[in-house]
Amino acid sequence: MTPCRGHVSFTINGQQTVVDAPPMKRLLDVLREDLGLTGTKEGCGEGECGSCSVRLNGQLVNSCLVPILQASNARIETVEGLAIDAELHPLQKAFLECGGAQCGICTPGMLMAATHLLAHTPNPTMDEIREGLAGNLCRCTGFIKIFESVIAAAVIKGRETHAR
Amino acid sequence: MRGDPQNLELIAAASLPEVLAHISAAPGSWTPIAGGTELMVAHAAGRLSAQKLISLWGLPELDFIRVGDETISIGGGVTFGRIRSHADIASDFPLLSRAAGWIGSIANQNRATLAGNIVNGSPAADAPPALLIYDAEIELASQRGSRRLPYSDFHLGYKQSVLEPDELVLALHLRRRFAKHAQYLRKVGTRKAMAITKVALAGTAIVMNDTIHEIHLAAASVADRPVRLIATEEALLGKQLTRETWRAARAELLNEVRPIDDIRSTAEYRKHVAANLLDEFLTQLAHEGVQA
Numbered sequence: 001m002t003p004c005r006g007h008v009s010f011t012i013n014g015q016q017t018v019v020d021a022p023p024m025k026r027l028l029d030v031l032r033e034d035l036g037l038t039g040t041k042e043g044c045g046e047g048e049c050g051s052c053s054v055r056l057n058g059q060l061v062n063s064c065l066v067p068i069l070q071a072s073n074a075r076i077e078t079v080e081g082l083a084i085d086a087e088l089h090p091l092q093k094a095f096l097e098c099g100g101a102q103c104g105i106c107t108p109g110m111l112m113a114a115t116h117l118l119a120h121t122p123n124p125t126m127d128e129i130r131e132g133l134a135g136n137l138c139r140c141t142g143f144i145k146i147f148e149s150v151i152a153a154a155v156i157k158g159r160e161t162h163a164r
Numbered sequence: 165m166r167g168d169p170q171n172l173e174l175i176a177a178a179s180l181p182e183v184l185a186h187i188s189a190a191p192g193s194w195t196p197i198a199g200g201t202e203l204m205v206a207h208a209a210g211r212l213s214a215q216k217l218i219s220l221w222g223l224p225e226l227d228f229i230r231v232g233d234e235t236i237s238i239g240g241g242v243t244f245g246r247i248r249s250h251a252d253i254a255s256d257f258p259l260l261s262r263a264a265g266w267i268g269s270i271a272n273q274n275r276a277t278l279a280g281n282i283v284n285g286s287p288a289a290d291a292p293p294a295l296l297i298y299d300a301e302i303e304l305a306s307q308r309g310s311r312r313l314p315y316s317d318f319h320l321g322y323k324q325s326v327l328e329p330d331e332l333v334l335a336l337h338l339r340r341r342f343a344k345h346a347q348y349l350r351k352v353g354t355r356k357a358m359a360i361t362k363v364a365l366a367g368t369a370i371v372m373n374d375t376i377h378e379i380h381l382a383a384a385s386v387a388d389r390p391v392r393l394i395a396t397e398e399a400l401l402g403k404q405l406t407r408e409t410w411r412a413a414r415a416e417l418l419n420e421v422r423p424i425d426d427i428r429s430t431a432e433y434r435k436h437v438a439a440n441l442l443d444e445f446l447t448q449l450a451h452e453g454v455q456a
Binding site for chain 1: 174270271
């Protein structure tokens with residue numbers, strides 16, 4: 001059979017983009033292979049580990065489970081969109097300061113899940129953080145430093161909002 | 165081996181009638197895909213048998229929650245993320261709300277749909293026990309029209325259902341009469357989050373003066389499909405909450421469930437735990453003495 005392909009357009013971190021890809025190609029592979037956005041990692045490839053987490057129209061999703069056709073006209077945010085120019089996002093600063101990242105494979109997914117959490121819950125409780133990150137697995141940190149990073153980021157963000 | 169996306173066809177249509185026309189033109193040859201939390205996993209593992217898929221994601225006709233005076237209707241395409249954050253579902257059908265909140269992770273809940281959870285047909289699925297005890301009706305749509313039936317009649321066996329090849333799940337309809345019932349739902353898995361059920365029990369009841377006036381029980385992972393525990397309910401209905409009633413109900417449940425040994429648990433464990441969950445629910449009823 002003729003290979004199935006098509007044009008799909010969407011925005012990535014605010015930039016209008018068009019790719020020519022098979023409609024069943026995973027959003028994760030389009031990000032990494034077609035667009036060179038290798039910040040998003042593949043862990044399990046089956047929606048269990050969260051290392052490929054991105055936001056699709058403001059919703060946290062596992063990009064390994066999204067066929068690219070379903071991202072038509074969508075707004076996609078990846079870890080590459082967090083820092084503005086050289087200025088790290090408060091979550092990135094907090095992960096650095098609190099030792100929230102070690103080997104780094106889970107970190108982009110953690111950052112996106114935490115971004116999603118703080119967008120809805122600016123001052124999360126420890127339980128809310130645990131639930132918000134329940135789908136993101138880390139094999140290095142034991143999670144506590146990651147939870148502390150999210151709390152620290154919430155404080156930084158609160159301060160920044162207050163300063164404005 | 166990973167599946168090659170170039171060998172698969174995936175199309176999207178702008179409306180439900182167009183999707184229904186496609187699948188009715190070649191019944192059984194199109195596999196509907198919504199959030200992909202099941203089919204994309206199969207695709208990645210190279211065990212997706214479908215060759216032609218049709219996307220249901222974002223179809224407005226499937227993505228609605230309609231709150232009426234007597235009924236709440238939930239479109240088949242509604243995600244568990246939306247279900248868990250809906251105030252009327254939380255107040256009227258708290259167990260559906262709670263089950264929605266423990267389906268996978270937040271990222272899974274944002275993609276997994278109610279119809280997908282049902283049609284996938286897993287006996288371990290999280291939403292079905294709640295739907296069963298709330299006497300949900302399921303509405304199926306095809307180009308031939310739509311039909312409604314009790315959800316308890318939907319599953320016929322392991323991964324078998326009454327869904328015809330040209331049909332889709334349009335909606336689930338829930339009558340708003342359970343808000344004041346006693347409610348019970350417990351899922352036993354390997355860990356609290358991101359775990360598939362070893363055994364789960366859902367229950368709703370009205371108890372007055374220590375007598376059980378109404379009781380609905382349903383369980384996951386104790387049979388080839390999600391099941392209502394009719395015989396166990398009968399052993400409890402109209403009875404006083406005495407030690408004898410408890411014993412009879414426990415015996416009835418152990419007789420009624422038909423679990424299997426598999427990679428997640430054993431039949432023996434599942435039976436024992438299901439009976440213990442019933443004990444826990446009955447203990448809760450005895451303490452609450454819920455009034456209608």
